[in-house]
Amino acid sequence: MKRVMAVDDEYMILRGIPKLIDWQALGLTIVQTEQNPVAALNYLQHEPIDILLSDMNMPEMAGPEFLAAARRLQPNMQIIVLSGYGDFDYVKAGLEQGAINYLRKPIDPDELVRTLQKALRQLAQHDTADQNAQLAHQALTRELVTGRQEARFDHAAEGLQLNLPAAAEWRLLAILNPLQRTALQADLATQREVAGYFSEGQDVIVLFTGTTMQVRQFLDQLPDSVGPTRRPVIVSPVIKDHQAIADVYQRVRWAINRRYFFAVANGLVMLPDKEAGQTVKLPSVDTLKGELRDITPSGLTDWLKRRFDQMEQEDASVELTRQVAVIILLAMRALHPSYELTSASFGRINNAATVADLTTVLLETAAAMSQAAQKRYSRNVTEVLAIIQSRFKEPLTLGEIAGELHLSPVYLGQQFKKEVGQTVAQYLNDYRINQAIQLLERTEMDVNEIAHEVGYQTASYFFKTFKKQLNMSPGEYREVALTAPSESGSDQ
Known part of the structure; x- marks a missing residue:
């Protein structure tokens, strides 16, 4: 109205x-x-x-x-x-x-x-003209901040009318998922220190040109629905080299991803002047295997919560947290050696949007491991599994296996998918990766040798497949798997 x-x-x-x-x-x-x-x-x-x-x-x-x-x-x-x-x-x-x-x-x-x-x-x-002007200003701000502007920095700054001295204090502020975006944008339009802003998905990135005191005053005056007491707000350090805004923006994006991944509801994050190195170390498979051995199914949820809470407190990256989840998955498999991990499980971990998603994958896998010991397959599927497990090094195909069993490939493929939950090709690939994992853990074979030993025609394809599933290279996994376990979690 x-x-x-x-x-x-x-x-x-x-x-x-x-x-x-x-x-x-x-x-x-x-x-x-x-x-x-x-x-x-x-x-x-x-x-x-x-x-x-x-x-x-x-x-x-x-x-x-x-x-x-x-x-x-x-x-x-x-x-x-x-x-x-x-x-x-x-x-x-x-x-x-x-x-x-x-x-x-x-x-x-x-x-x-x-x-x-x-x-x-x-x-x-008038509304259309104002909206177009705002969109143009936001687009130029986005190009300047993200480094997508190929033109000279001075040209982009001129478009935003940033006629500031070289000593001006610039910062990036990220307001995550503001509850009332319209109220926030109206407030930003009245702030003299706001040189520009733009939306990045559900978040708002602000280019701020004031002192630390002015930043705090700005945050204190934000509408209640978008301030740090209600929404997460991230403040970058002072951008001393204005040409390096894009690098600072990447640090802000990293911090944003962490807040969503660890589901931190609100609060103010002031990024330090220098980016801290990653101090969290990947645990070994044996270390986690030892910790998991005596944990009951009902206690696994609490154990996972403590593990991931500690990583959040230690500023672990999203990537590192996913890698730890992969190692937990492998430690669980070590306690259930007859269970073959699938690419789907690894894929769900690598694509997990939050720690809650990681926890769900691990709990569901633990439940599946318990059920797998009691599962029985039909005669046809049992024979397919036996062929794969004895001849996985060969270039097997569904058609070849079906021919040996005198069955229709279509019928056999449907029956296998129904009982196992994967196609024959998916199961074969996962079986090979599981065999490669064991060789990396138990032998000193070269990665190229392992690739051929488990049935891959080229080492490059093996490397690519392994990296895609485990979110780390074969060499990186071997380093983790052979890391000496801690005293508190040893299990030999």
């Missing part, structure tokens, strides 16, 4: 205007009526108005003076002049202040509707 204000010193006219037409049908609502133009100006200082209907002959203030003052307060407001017969000088003055039309008293309802419709068209044009 667009907001309308009517100003006239005649009480009966003010009383009659709301009854003249169906304002709601036009998308309008009369939010204020005033007999005194001075009181009207006081209202306009604090409340937005889209359309002003004003008499031009009022005793407290001359109409032209009132309209000029109102225009200064709200430049985009549409003005409609109300005049009595013979007030032509006042009408002329009103038009000079940008009034879109004048209406003679008594007001003709049809003429009022037409004039209001014209005002609405003007407002729509």
Whole structure:
């Protein structure tokens, strides 16, 4: 609804205007009526108005003076002049202040509707122009901050009118998933230190050009729904080399990803001047195997929570946390050697959006391991499993296996998928990767040798497949698997 204000010193006219037409049908609502133009100006200082209907002959203030003052307060407001017969000088003055039309008293309802419709068209044009200008400004800010602007930095800064001294303190602020984005954007538009902002998915990135004290004042004055007490806010260190904004932005993105991944609900994060090195070390498979051996199924949830909570407190990266989850998965498999891990399990870990997703995968896998020991397959599927386990080094295909068993490839493939939950090709690939994992753990064979030993024609394809599934290379996994276990978690 667009907001309308009517100003006239005649009480009966003010009383009659709301009854003249169906304002709601036009998308309008009369939010204020005033007999005194001075009181009207006081209202306009604090409340937005889209359309002003004003008499031009009022005793407290001359109409032209009132309209000029109102225009200064709200430049985009549409003005409609109300005049009595013979007030032509006042009408002329009103038009000079940008009034879109004048209406003679008594007001003709049809003429009022037409004039209001014209005002609405003007407002729509202004809104479109403002939106386009805001979008252009946001696009330029995004290009400057993210490094996507191929033009010179000075050219981009000039487009944002960043005529600042070289010593100016620049920072990036990230406000995560603001609950009331419109309220936030309206607030940003009024802040002198906000050089620009843009949306990045559900978050808002702000280019701020003030001191540390001004940053804190800005955050304290944010609307309650988007401030640090309600939403996570990340503040970068001072950007001393303005050409390095894109590098600082990547640090901010890293921090944003961590907040979502570890599901931190709110709070202020002040990034340090220097990026800290990763201090969290990957545990070995044997270490986690020892910790998991005596944990009951009901206690696994608490154990996983403690493990991931500790990683969040130690500022572990999202990537490292996923790698730890992979090692936990392998430690669980070590306790259930007959269970073959699948690429689907690894894929779910590598694509997990949150720690809760990681926990779900690990708990479901633990449950599947317990059930697998009791599972029985049909004769056809049992024979396929036996062929794969004895001849996985060969270039096996479903057609070749079906031929040996004198079965239709389509029928056998459907039966295998129904009972095992994977295609023959997927199971074969996962079986080979599981065999490779054991060779990496138990032998000193070269990675190239292991690739051929488990049935891959080329080492490069083996490397690519292994890296895709475990989120680490064969060499990186071997290093983790052979790491000496800690005293508290040893299990040999």
